[in-house]
Amino acid sequence: VGGTLTRKKRIAKLAGYFQITLAIIGFVEVLRRFFGDEKLPDFSTMIIVSIFALIANGICLYILQKSKSKEEAHMKASMIFTSNDVIINLGVIIAGLLVNWLSSSKPDLIIGTIVFILVIQGALRILKLSK
Numbered sequence: 001v002g003g004t005l006t007r008k009k010r011i012a013k014l015a016g017y018f019q020i021t022l023a024i025i026g027f028v029e030v031l032r033r034f035f036g037d038e039k040l041p042d043f044s045t046m047i048i049v050s051i052f053a054l055i056a057n058g059i060c061l062y063i064l065q066k067s068k069s070k071e072e073a074h075m076k077a078s079m080i081f082t083s084n085d086v087i088i089n090l091g092v093i094i095a096g097l098l099v100n101w102l103s104s105s106k107p108d109l110i111i112g113t114i115v116f117i118l119v120i121q122g123a124l125r126i127l128k129l130s131k
Helices: 005-035 043-066 073-102 106-129
Strands: none
Touching: 005 073, 005 106, 043 073, 073 106
């Protein structure tokens, strides 16, 4: 927080690359589960964990928006991460409901793919901030 502008941009860049790495790993996992013999995900765990994560991410996003240094690259990167997490949490809740309703793992895999596309887009936005 108290570092130089160059350091803050470097940290934002590192965060962007880290997020791209996570997105690639996540997408590979979606592909593995799509082509493998995967059992039905536990929809109740998906929903419960995502509700708690949604609450935590909502609180974090609120705190970040109240920050006085929210225009700095590292804070904007944090806001991108956190706002994406809120959207992702909602997506996982919807996927859990659809998995239960349809008795299929396909909604989880489809929403998982959308999530990782969103993560890559967020990472690219973060990398633009770091320039």
